Each structure stands twice: as C-alpha cells, then as structure tokens.
Amino acid sequence: MAALASSPDTGYEIARELRANCERPFEDARSMPPRVYTSDAFLALEQREIFSKEWLCVGRASALAKPGDYLTAQIDAQPIVVIRDEAGGLRAMSNVCLHRMSVLLEGRGNVRRIVCPYHAWNYALDGALAGAPMMERQPGFCKESYRLPSLRCETWQGWIYVTLNAVAPPVATQLAELTPLIEPYGMTDYVETFHEEHVWDTNWKILAENFMESYHLPMLHRATVGPHSRLEEMECPPGRAAFNYHWITKEASLPIGNAHPDNTRLQGHWRRTTALLAIYPTHLVTLTPGYFWYLLLQPRGVGQVQIRFGGGLSPEFINDPKAADYMATLKTLLDEVNAEDRRGVEAVFRGVHAPLAKPGNLSHLERPNYDFAHYVARRTAT
Incomplete structure (x- = not known):
C-alpha cells in the first residue's frame, strides 16, 4: 500500500494534495485542485471512503x-x-x-x-x-x-x-444541528409534485459546488433568477461536519417563494427567507416558505453524474386552488435555471482538464465550497 500511495497517479496522492490545499485559512482559500475532479483513482477512493460509508x-x-x-x-x-x-x-x-x-x-x-x-x-x-x-x-x-x-x-x-455502513450514526444524529435551523419550515409535510432523472457531462463535485454557492447567480443566470439576486444581502455561515447552508432573504419573483397567507409557522423575515442546504455528500435542497426543489447526485465515472431532480409545494400551497398553476410556472423556471447550470458545470469540467488550469481564490460567498472541500479531504484521508 505504501508503494501505491507514493505514486502521483493514485487517489491517495491526490487526497494529500487536496488536504494541503485545505490548510489555507478561509481568507486565502482556493478552489479544489483539478485532479480532484478528473482522476479515476480519486473517484475510486471517494466511492470507498464516502459513498460506501455515508448516508x-x-x-x-x-x-x-x-x-x-x-x-x-x-x-x-x-x-x-x-x-x-x-x-x-x-x-x-x-x-x-x-x-x-x-x-x-x-x-x-x-x-x-x-x-x-x-x-x-x-x-x-x-x-x-x-x-x-x-x-x-x-x-x-x-x-x-x-x-x-x-x-x-x-x-x-x-x-x-x-x-451500506452498519455502524454509521443515525441520520437524525448527524443532522441534529440542521434540524432546529429549518424546523419552522415544516419540510416534512412538503409534498413532492414532480420527479425526473438526468445525466450531465460533469464531475459530481462540480455540480454540488455549483449548487452550494450563489456567487454565480448574476452572471450564469442573468436571463432568469440573476436579476433578482442581491449578493450583498446573502449570508454564508460556516458549515458543519455533515452539511453546509446559506440564506437568501428576498421578495420572491414567484408567489410561492414567500409564505402563503395561511402559513402560521413562519414569522417576520422568515416568511421571505430561502434556505439552500447541502447535506453531504450529495443531497442538495432549495427550501423556500412555499416550495422546495432538490438534486440527488450519483457519479457515473468522473465525467458524468446521474441527477434525481424533483420538487413540490408546502401544505398551504398544495391546498390552494391555484396550486397547479403555481407549480407549472415554477417548473418552467426551474427547467430554464437547470439548462443554465448545465452549461456552466459542463464548461467547468472541460476547463479542469486544461494543462494550465489551477485553483483560484474563493470569494466570501463561496464559504460553502471551502467547507465542502474540507469534508471531502477528511473523508478521503488515509
């Protein structure tokens, strides 16, 4: 094993490169090294140490x-x-x-x-x-x-x-810090209204990182949600061991983005606040007072990711006479946003193969990416 780990072509060497990259403080943080996204050996390490052991x-x-x-x-x-x-x-x-x-x-x-x-x-x-x-x-x-x-x-x-892990702590234990943060939304009672599956040509971590940060919204989504994105009002708290998150408080462009008049669970600014949740390794949720949508990711090699894409409405909007119209409008918007995201993450995957590609500084709005890199580094440590 020692001889294998010494080779620069192994997942172990790439994991060490990632850990060294993560030693920088957040103020000087860099994106993950290109080989983290392109190496078959590193994906094999992820399958063994992350996917075969995590919830x-x-x-x-x-x-x-x-x-x-x-x-x-x-x-x-x-x-x-x-x-x-x-x-x-x-x-x-x-x-x-x-x-x-x-x-x-x-x-x-x-x-x-x-x-x-x-x-x-x-x-x-x-x-x-x-x-x-x-x-x-x-x-x-x-x-x-x-x-x-x-x-x-x-x-x-x-x-x-x-x-597959017989000794992993219960899910509720691992997410004990997240539960009280989102409890007022009542996500348990949200009702799924659509589900689809797609395959995109990118690495699973590139798509996960794209979801985690809102820094790209004004540019990549300039034809859809970008004009409504106020970066100066976004909060990106430090992540936790099993997840990261950030908040966007706004007047929604869609009625279902804010709390329904019948919603008595949410008060004050929470009636206009969207939570973006990245539950490691591959569960990504946008949770608003009126609707939710999600991505579940499964690697299919380093260059493809299978996506389970779904969403639905809060109980109050499900019972609203205009629920079907609201959902149709939302689905149209989400499809347009997904098309923009697909172009973005597939372009990044092409770029990380470039001989001159190297990690650049992260913005303050990419704190979730920094925390995610630390998670991957911890899980692939040997």
Missing part, C-alpha cells in the same frame, strides 16, 4: 405512499431498492436476484411482488423468496433460506436515507 438520500418518503411503491438507486456497484412493505414501513434491500444475480427492478413503480425479469424468481415486499419456478425439483433447494439482504434505511424531514 445517501434517495428520495421523498411521500413518493412511496402505498404498499408496493418502490424506487431504485445504486451505491457504488450495489443496486438497491427502497419499498413500502405490507405493514406500511420502508425497507431498503439489495436489488439483485439471489439466483443468477440479475438486477430486479428499475426506476420507480408499484409491485405486488418483486419479480426477477430473468427467471421469475419472486420476492415478497419484505424480501423473502415467495416463489421460484420448478425449483422444487432440486433436492438441495430450500426456499426459506433465501431473503434479499437488507440495508439500513431511515427518514429525516420526509427524506429517505440509506447506507
């Missing part, structure tokens, strides 16, 4: 409302399924058949049983093998010995988190 958000619990409702995801090489069981609980399990190891379910949907598309072995909603065609002819086969391996699955503020 990862996979979606909203309200999206799995009925028994048999499911969603699928992947942690590194492990396909998983989260499903609402017959008793109404959420279960996370391996999404791989115990026969010839085919992936079982794709996307989202509802099933009465989990049926393998290859040989029709099928499983109950609790993961127990319920049927295996013609296997009774094999004397060594025992149906009762087969059950899909389970994963830890927890919910926080209406979000579903899963992990």
